[in-house]
Amino acid sequence: MFGSPPNALAQLFGDRGYISQKLFEELYERGLQLVTRSKKNMKNRLVKLIYKILLRKRAVIESVNDQLKNMCQIEHSRHRSGFHFLVNLMAGLAAYTYLPKKPSLDIYPKDLQSLPLAVF
Numbered sequence: 001m002f003g004s005p006p007n008a009l010a011q012l013f014g015d016r017g018y019i020s021q022k023l024f025e026e027l028y029e030r031g032l033q034l035v036t037r038s039k040k041n042m043k044n045r046l047v048k049l050i051y052k053i054l055l056r057k058r059a060v061i062e063s064v065n066d067q068l069k070n071m072c073q074i075e076h077s078r079h080r081s082g083f084h085f086l087v088n089l090m091a092g093l094a095a096y097t098y099l100p101k102k103p104s105l106d107i108y109p110k111d112l113q114s115l116p117l118a119v120f
Contacts, residue, residue, distance in 0.1 A: 009033050013054060013061075060103045072096045 012032045019036050027034050035051050069075040074092035079085040096102070 011035050011051070013051075013058060015058070063103055067099070068092060068096055071099070 010032050012027060013035050016037055019034075024034050035047070035055065037055055038045065072092035072095045074089060076088055079088065
């Protein structure tokens with residue numbers, strides 16, 4: 001139905017609530033691949049190992065988003081110009097770099113020396 005995927009297919013990670021054929025097709029047309037965990041009543045499907053690892057790390061990604069929005073004050077909806085938005089965004093990202101503890105994804109396992117790097 002869709003043919004072979006484009007070479008530069010970007011991944012979009014979400015939770016089970018985003019699973020729908022219509023959304024999948026719309027994102028695919030835009031060059032995005034929706035990656036979610038399967039619902040319990042769905043058939044098993046093959047998923048790349050790196051996608052499984054990143055789906056498990058979703059809580060860490062959500063905590064970084066929370067820190068950026070609440071501690072670094074990136075979320076602000078009333079900018080009066082695009083320039084002010086970018087200044088606020090860059091200032092928030094710079095402030096984030098000075099936080100003492102930042103979460104790490106650590107997606108490259110150190111104990112799995114037998115797996116080729118192509119898996120990741």
